[in-house]
Each structure stands twice: as C-alpha cells, then as structure tokens.
Amino acid sequence: MTPDELVALYGLEPLPQEGGRFRQTWAGPARPDGRPEGTAIVALLTDAFGDFSALHRLPAAETWHHYLGDPLQLLLLAPDGTSRAPVLGPDVLGGQHVQLTVPAGTWMGARVAAGGTWTFFGCTMAPGFTYEGYEHGEATDLTARYPDRAAHIRQLCRP
DSSP states (O other), rough: OHHHHHHHHHEEEOTTTTTTEEEEEOOOOOTTTSSSSSSSEEEEEEESSSOSSEEESSSSOOEEEEEESSOEEEEEEESOOOOOOOOSOOOOGGGGBSEEEETTOEEEEEEEOOTTEEEEEEESSSSOGGGGGOOEEHHHHHHHHHHHHHHHHHHTOOO
C-alpha cells in the first residue's frame, strides 16, 4: 500500500488549515445543539515538507487510532502547563500506542516520526467534530506558555 493508493481508495482531500489529507467516514445523528453525536475520520500524513497536523485544540476529547504505515509523533500541550510527546504506532511493547485519547482543551499536533515516510490513522470524537469548535494554535502564544517545547511547537504551527 502506498500513500497515493490510500488517497485514491478513500477519496482523501486536503484538511483545511490543520494539514494532511482526510475523509470523514461517519457522523452520528444531530444532537439538540446541532453537533453530531460523534464523528470519525481517516487521515494521512507523509514526510513531505509542510505535511503535518498543525497544533490545534478541540472542545471534546478526541481518540487517535494508528492503522498503517510508520509511527506518528504527537505533541500534547495540556491546559495545566504540562506537555508530553507520545507516539502512535504498532510497537506497543516499545511504548507506542495504537489508540490514544487526547483530553478536551489540550493542544495537539502531529507529524510522521523521524525516519518514517507516511502514516495512515483515524480520529474519533463524541460529541462530534465541527469546524466551529476547531481552534488553530499560534506559535508565539504557545511557545510563551510552553517554553520547554518551543522548538517542537514551531515545527507544528502554520500561519
């Protein structure tokens, strides 16, 4: 399987602002507030220049799932000022995660782990994703709040 084959098979489209390519595969029925009960997407990132999931945060928890390809390096910046950089991938005995839930309000971003070429993964949310709930991260603000992660933050921000 190649990235081009995945793009064709799943009909992946560019993900606005955040980056990568994706397709929504499920959206639950609408809740009284208009948001779907839940949503699921599949997504693809490669090692190409500028291909990463930009730092962003969401109002609900989001669960990331590794499906195919190389590991995915995440950066998570918590509201309490702590941070961590877990890896999504198949080597669970080596500390990687095949599934990882990011708490609501946590800044998150990702790129293919060093030495890798592409990662095919998914994200699930309940209540579901809406563009109104997406908040795009700004490097200046985030590096001031998390100075120990400044270099990593700059790698995962785009204007």
